[in-house]
Each structure stands twice: as C-alpha cells, then as structure tokens.
Amino acid sequence: MIDVTLTEEEQLMCQEKAEARYKIARELGLTQLRIDTSPRNVELLGVQGEMAFAKLFNLHTPMVEHGADAGWDYEINGITIDVKTAFKPSHRLLFRELSAFKARVAVLVVKIDEDVFRIKGWVSKKNFANWAELMDDDGFALPNDRLRKIQNLWLNAAVKGLK
Secondary structure (H helix, E strand, O other): OOEEEHHHHHHHHHHHHHHHHHHHHHEEEEEEOOOOOOHHHHHHHHHHHHHHHHHHHHHOOOOOOOOOOOOOEEEOOEEEEEEEEEEEOOOOOOEHHHHHHOOOEEEEEEOOOOOOEEEEEEEEHHHHHHHHEEEOOOOEEEOOHHHHHHHHHHHHHHHEEEE
C-alpha cells in the first residue's frame, strides 16, 4: 500500500473534472449507481482516486469521458487499468457484475483523509473472477488480502514495455 497526497491544485482539478463528468452523464440520461447526499461526490471520489494513481505512476491527469465509462482509465504498455475508489479504508474492490470488469486489471484506491488516498493494490480480471465473493445485494467483492502490491503492477508494466 502506498499513500498519495493530492495538492490543493490537484484537488481543484479533480473538482472541475468531476463536475464535467457529472454534467455529461446527466445530459446522456445516465444515473449514478450509488445514492449519496451530494450528487457530485461519487464522480469527485472517482476522479480523486484516478488522480492519486496517475500521480504515483507519473501519468496524465484523469480525463473527462465523452459519455459512459469505457471500462478502463489508463493504459500502460498495453495493460488497461480500471481505477476504483472507495470512501473508507475497509472497503473492498467491487463490481456489480463480472462482465463490468473490462480492463486487464483493476486497482483499488481508498480515501484516508481529505487529500490523502491509499493505493491498496490491484488484481487481474481473471483472478477477480476466480476470487471475488458474491454480495448479498448483488455484485462481487474481492477480499483485500487478495490484492497484489501496487509495486508489482509497476514492475509488470515495465517488463512488458521492455519486450
């Protein structure tokens, strides 16, 4: 696990991108899968997690999608990565359906403080399908002890880039 602190400037950028995503999604008639007190905090949390991941891996800042989620947020040397962000450190990596896991790997980021995000780890699509547990309210959750160290993702991507 690695903690990443977002600067004030990065937080403002996250807010702008989250508002743009919210607007695009509503214009397309898409609804949020989660109900919260603020209509924008789900988008903001997602953008913040993507920003923390991008900062750690020295990638471009999160994009504002032109429509629905493509299923992945980043690509490193041919490895597509879906960054999932949760509100609490105890939360697990979730997908509503196994078919919703479209990237090659998924990364779990959790919010620790207003500006601190913990990159908890990652899992391949195949391992998620094998190890995820069915939740009571539908969907699938991966136990946190099944996540691989984020350093291993960096190493795998670097090795793949050298081939």
